Amino acid sequence: MEKNKISVTSDNIFPIIKKFLYSDQEVFLRELVSNATDAVLKLKTIVELGNFDDFIDDFKIKIIIDKKNKSIHIIDNGIGMTKEEIKKYINQIAFSGAEEFIKKYKTSNIIGHFGLGFYSSFIVSNQVQIFTKSYKKNASSIFWSCDGSTNFIIKEIEKKNRGTKIVLFLNEESKEFLEYNRILKLLQKYCKFMPITISLSSIEDKEKETIINNINPAWKINPLQLSDKNYLNFYHELYSHQLDDPLFWIHLNIDHPFNLTGILFFPKIEKRIDIQKERIHLYQNQVYITDNLEGIVADFLSLLRGVIDSPDIPLNVSRSHLQSDPSVKNISKYITRKVADKLDSMFRNHRKDFQNKWENIKIIVEYGMISTENFFVKAIKFFIFSTVNNVYFTLDEFKEKIKETQKNKEGKIVFLYSSDKEKQYSYIKEAKDRNYEILILNSPISVHLIQKLEFSYKEICFVRVDSDHIDKLINHKKEDKCYSELSETEKKNLKNIISSNLMENYKFSIKLENLSKKDYPFLIIVPEFLRRIKEMNSIGKEFFEKDKEKYYQLIVNTNHIFMKKILKETCEKKREKMIQEVLNLTLLSQNLLHGKNLTLFISEKLENLTKK
Known part of the structure; x- marks a missing residue:
């Protein structure tokens, strides 16, 4: 028997990282800005712990487009790196400096985990350069460069400012990322609420600088410090195309057994279950991840809008998909419970206001009761x-x-x-x-x-x-029950007469009932069980609409005076006309008279009115 180690080298894994790790090219910017944010957050942590003497109050990240040289610069004034740290964190694939820092300083606000984000830069670049200087005293400035192969250059250089500058020289397929508006949209998508100020500018137009982010989004602020106006402003910051205000919101905040913050907004839904264009956004430490929250929120809550931010939601290595994990189920249950508690509180404490909002939220509650048993148990009370x-x-x-x-x-x-x-x-x-x-x-x-x-x-x-x-x-009193004034033979004849006059134009089934003399001669119904089966099946419902006549039942009131007139009438044509006339009135009263039959009915009525 032979024992050995599986050989995994940079030569065979690097191409896989570049081509297959990230399904979407554009995430390179999210990953590099996240790394820059981590670099600043690390230094802030060290400063707060008193391990750094210099006074710093201007932490920032700059993105600069250099169209002429086909490059993008990502610059931070964070912790920087020494030569040894570059060798450790850049040259060694999947060695996470963020993970090491979290363990050392017991902090949870650092974004990175896998040590692979930097390599997303090679998705769009022919060459990547790093210029960096560590915050540590007497540290040398370092230059690192790689052309996308496993070969790299590293050397000491002159660099005055603390922090890191990464320069991406874009390949031909990625020229779109040299466009200012393209980068602006990406930053607004992924970095809109990152905790360090981010600016975008270009070499060609230095005066055109755009601040990208709100570093203190509402979900990170204590609810007691927020007014209704703050919440509404934040809602419209999230969904700039939404003109309507949300009806109300729920502020989520929990730190045990998992960390999660967020705000869920109830929009005006009314009676629609559309695929929502504006969905709940998932963030991790203020970095946008996705708006596909399947598994994190119950299906019915996908009708809501807002933000959920949690460092404890397990993601795959590329941070593009959720991983199956028991903690996700616990998070989902927590969110569902918080929504139910909020609705229950509104119902008990502000019932009139709850009733006023009901038509706009009813479908969310109905969907939840049907699909989520834990929610049903709570929702039945409100x-x-x-x-x-x-x-x-x-x-x-x-x-x-x-x-x-x-x-x-x-x-x-x-x-x-x-x-x-x-x-x-x-x-x-x-x-x-x-x-x-x-x-x-x-x-x-x-x-x-x-x-x-x-x-x-x-x-x-x-x-x-x-x-x-x-x-x-409804089972009414026996003394109120009606008995037919027709004999069984008369009933049989009546059914045959009506059937023979009906079958040519309609597919209704016919049923004789002993109703009150005051009731209408005809009644058209669809039995509850039959209609319900069709409604519960969307395919069946479409079929039902197409051929619904055959499911209608014509109830004939045997005690109406009209039935005796039909039986007494000997002229077949006159009898047919009488039945059609009453049937048309019945159909018209229930919005069932259409097309040719409606046109004939109206024409006949107009003709009768104009006769002398």
Whole structure:
């Protein structure tokens, strides 16, 4: 048996780092500015600990574009490097000076971890040069240069100022990064809130200097020191294209068992679940990482906006993707709990204001209740239903109100609801005439929430108000029940007559019901269970819309006087016209009369009006 070590040399790993470690070319700037920031933060830490005597109050990072020489300069006045440190941290791939510093000085505000960020410079460069001078007394200034191979030059030079200057000589494929606006956009994307002041300028136009960042973003400030105006200003700083203010926000701040700060804003969502263009941003020590927070926040919170900043969220080596880790689940649970606690507090302490905001946040809460069980348990206490009269109830409040008056044959409490007050007006009126309470459930995911609630609360059921005649939906008193005045033979004849006059133009199924004489002769419904199945399946829903007539049911009121007239009428043409007339009125009342049939109906009515 032979034992040995796997051979990994710079000759075989360097090309992999340059070509495959970073999926996006543009991150080279984020990595180099992060390194410069670390260099300054390290010196600040040493100064604060009293290990450096010089007075410093002007820490800064400069990015300078030199178009003529096809180069970009990244300059900091931070800690600098000695010759030995260059050999250790630059010449040795994946040896992290940041990690070593964190262990030595017990600080958590340093950005770097893997010791690979510097090598992202070779993605865009033919040659990289370093000019550096350490803060240490009597340290020599050092020059280092590499052309992207494993060969490098290192020597002592004259450099007066403490800190580091990195010069990138861009390759032909990366000339776009010599454009001022291109670099400006990148800096604003990745470095907008870095903790050290960053400026951008160019050799060609020295007077044009842009300060990039806000070094004290709102999420890093104690909430007690922030006003509403501060939060709103920060929101618009994050999302400059948003004209509307957010409804409210949650300031996150925890330091055990993990470190996390941030602010989540609730925008006006109303009844849309769109793919949000403006999403929550993930930062790590004030460095922008991504706006894809899958795994860090529950799916329903992707509808929110804001910032989450945590040094404890595990990232891959290129800092472009999350790594699977138990701590991510804990962070996700914490964020979900904080959102639920905030909503619960608003509901309990400022219910009227909560109700005023409800229509704009309802869909977020519904989505959370459907998708996240821990959130459902908390949200059921503050989820509110609105009635058609704009009165709000929690589930328990509404259940208590209707438990004696709205039950079905099985004894379940019936939550009557409408999805559209205008379209379902006649059904709502019938229910209101009987003093029943009707809810409005009109979001795209209401049907999924209904299923969840019925599963969790076996004693209740939800029924849309137009899914049958109201007296069939609610089990009313026996003395109020209606009995048919038609014989069984008459009923059979009636169904045959209506069917034969209906089948040519409509695919409705027909059902005879013994309703009140005051009720309409015809009623058109879609049974609750059938419509719900179709609504829960988006593909099925599209199919349902395309061929929905076949799912409609025509309820025929056998006790309406019109039915006896049909049975007595012997002229087939006249009878057909009578049925069509009443059916058209029924269809029109429910916005179901369209196209050719609507045109014929209007033409006939106009003709009748102009007859002498």
